[in-house]
Amino acid sequence: MYLEIVSPEATLFAGEVTSVTVPGVNGEFQMLNNHEPIISLLQEGNVKVDGNVTIDEDYASKFSKDADGKTILPITSGTVEMKDNKVIVLAD
Amino acid sequence: MANLKEIRNRITSVSSTMQITSAMKMVSAAKLKKAQDAITAMRPYSDKLTELLQSLSASLDADSGSKFADNREVKKVLVVAITSNRGLAGAFNSNILKQTTVLNDEVYAGKQVDFVAIGKKANDFWAKRAKVIANHSGIFDDLTFDSVAAIAEDLMEQFVSGNYDRIDIVYNKFKNAATQLVMTEQFLPIVPAAGGDAISADYTFEPSKAEIVEQLIPKSLKTQLYKAVRDSFASEHGARMTAMHKATDNATELRDQLKLTYNKARQAAITNEILEIVGGAEALNN
Numbered sequence: 001m002y003l004e005i006v007s008p009e010a011t012l013f014a015g016e017v018t019s020v021t022v023p024g025v026n027g028e029f030q031m032l033n034n035h036e037p038i039i040s041l042l043q044e045g046n047v048k049v050d051g052n053v054t055i056d057e058d059y060a061s062k063f064s065k066d067a068d069g070k071t072i073l074p075i076t077s078g079t080v081e082m083k084d085n086k087v088i089v090l091a092d
Numbered sequence: 093m094a095n096l097k098e099i100r101n102r103i104t105s106v107s108s109t110m111q112i113t114s115a116m117k118m119v120s121a122a123k124l125k126k127a128q129d130a131i132t133a134m135r136p137y138s139d140k141l142t143e144l145l146q147s148l149s150a151s152l153d154a155d156s157g158s159k160f161a162d163n164r165e166v167k168k169v170l171v172v173a174i175t176s177n178r179g180l181a182g183a184f185n186s187n188i189l190k191q192t193t194v195l196n197d198e199v200y201a202g203k204q205v206d207f208v209a210i211g212k213k214a215n216d217f218w219a220k221r222a223k224v225i226a227n228h229s230g231i232f233d234d235l236t237f238d239s240v241a242a243i244a245e246d247l248m249e250q251f252v253s254g255n256y257d258r259i260d261i262v263y264n265k266f267k268n269a270a271t272q273l274v275m276t277e278q279f280l281p282i283v284p285a286a287g288g289d290a291i292s293a294d295y296t297f298e299p300s301k302a303e304i305v306e307q308l309i310p311k312s313l314k315t316q317l318y319k320a321v322r323d324s325f326a327s328e329h330g331a332r333m334t335a336m337h338k339a340t341d342n343a344t345e346l347r348d349q350l351k352l353t354y355n356k357a358r359q360a361a362i363t364n365e366i367l368e369i370v371g372g373a374e375a376l377n378n
Contacts (some may be wrong), residue, residue, distance in 0.1 A: 006140065008237040008318060010133040026298050039144070040298035041307050079308065081144065083295075088140055092237075092311065 001033050001085040003049065005073065009051065012059045012073065017051035020087055021070075022080050035082050042078040047089055049073075096361065099354045103347060110343040111126065116180070117336035120329045124269060127326035130235075131266065134322065138315045145308050148301055149284065160282045160309050168204045170225070170256040171195055172279065174320060175211035177229055184264060184328055185213040187274045191262050195276065196222065202278035206256070208247070210321060210333040225250075232325065237314075240321050245312040251280040252278065263320045264327035270334050272327040273314050279316065282309060354359035 003020055005013040021030040023045025031038075040092075049071040055063050062071050075091040162233055173192045175185045192214070196205045209215035212229040219227075226246065231239045250256050259279040264272040297304060 004136075006137045008134055008299045008315060009130070026299055036285050037294050038296040038298065039148075039304060040296075041304055058318055078101075079141075079144065079304075081140075090137060090140060090144075090311075 001031075001035075001087060003087045003089070004092055005047065005089045007090075010059065011056060012062060012091070013049070013053070015053065017049050017053060019050040020089075021046075021048040021050075022078075022089065023047070023075070026082075031082055031087060033085055037083045039079070039081050042075060042080055042089075042091075044076050045074070047073045047075055047078075047091065094282065096357055099350055099357060103350045106343055106350065109345065110340055113336045113339040113343060117333055117340060120333035120336060124326060124333055126328035127322070127329055128266075131319075131322050131326055134237075134315075134319065138319060140314055141308065141312050145305065145312050148305050148308070152305060158306060158309060160248065160280060160313070161284065163281050164254075164257045165233065166200075166203060166257045168206070168256045168258075169195075169200045170206050170208060170250060170259045172208045172210065172246070172259065172261045172317075173214035174261065174324040175209075175213040176324075177212040177232055179213065180335060181328055181332040182340045184331035184335075185211075186273065187272070188214065188264065189217050190261055191274050191276060192218070195260065195262070208243075210243070211324075231321070235321065235325060237318055240318040241314040244317040245310070247279065247317070248310060248313060256280075261317065261320050263324040264331070266323045266330060268328040269330040272331055273321075275317070275321065279313065282313070286371055374375070 001017065001020075003013065003015065003017045004011065019030055019032045021028060022040070023043050024040045025043050026040075028045065029040075048066070050068075053071045055071070062073060066072050073091065075089075077092045079090040080087065131259065173188055175188050179185065192207070195282055205222060207214070207218045207224045209218060209224050209227045209229065215224055215227040215229060218224050226243075228243055231243070247259055251259055258281070261275075261277045261279050263277075264277055265275045267273055
């Protein structure tokens with residue numbers, strides 16, 4: 001599925017991934033291919049991306065890797081929209 | 093004919109002014125490029141946010157009763173004036189000061205009008221004439237979303253607590269390097285987001301639609317203010333670049349004229365000397 005992570009200052013990431021986990025206000029949840037359409041608010045936590053991810057080097061300092069090799073971006077709040085295998089994370 | 097030394101001094105001084113103005117033009121051109129890139133970079137976020145907000149609002153019942161949409165009778169107005177910290181940018185700052193004066197004297201005549209200054213020029217002007225409740229001139233040193241978001245939160249607080257019934261933003265919108273448009277935007281109460289198609293029903297919402305909207309409104313307000321500040325910042329450099337370009341052109345023209353005058357004066361002096369010598373020689377021959 002296609003993932004876009006945009007912050008007010010830049011598009012941090014855009015590309016194909018296998019799964020993404022976000023800190024929803026009602027608890028963390030994971031989205032895989034063909035997840036139902038959803039709009040959710042996000043709370044403070046980590047956005048975890050699984051897949052072959054290449055980060056633009058300008059923003060590489062914002063991301064880190066966890067033990068399982070997932071790419072992690074900490075956020076303070078945000079919104080996620082998923083539809084037709086396209087995920088957009090508005091990260092603040 | 094003016095004396096040679098005087099003209100030479102003027103040529104030197106015009107040339108050094110020219111160096112300064114053309115250097116300032118170069119600096120502004122470089123900064124303008126960066127400022128424009130920053131505007132482009134924030135567009136995906138603000139577009140997506142607006143789209144979400146519009147489609148969600150459209151599918152909600154008419155009035156969600158948001159605390160940010162409270163249309164009270166307007167008695168106290170807060171005007172956010174966005175200028176630059178430095179001058180030498182043509183009419184960039186005076187256009188904003190003119191527009192805020194119109195708001196103060198005509199549009200909101202008879203009401204209490206206070207100001208928030210973003211940029212030193214606005215603060216200098218309004219501090220003498222009205223009440224400036226906050227001066228955020230420092231943000232241009234390091235312009236980030238977070239620093240602008242803090243100001244936006246402050247403004248929301250002023251509105252929600254009832255200190256002000258209406259908040260307007262006045263800023264220069266960036267059109268291109270030579271053109272800036274003075275904009276007056278209503279910040280609070282929010283203008284209902286219209287024009288979006290109601291969102292399709294098959295979405296899951298977490299939490300409810302109304303709660304999402306209530307959370308998105310402050311974000312969208314922060315983005316609106318950030319956009320205005322970013323636009324103003326790019327406009328400032330555009331305006332300064334144009335102003336300095338004109339100044340350099342004028343200085344070049346002036347220098348060329350002076351050079352011509354100088355050469356004429358020098359030629360006249362030489363001719364005079366020759367005449368004297370020839371006249372002297374003639375006198376000796378006779």
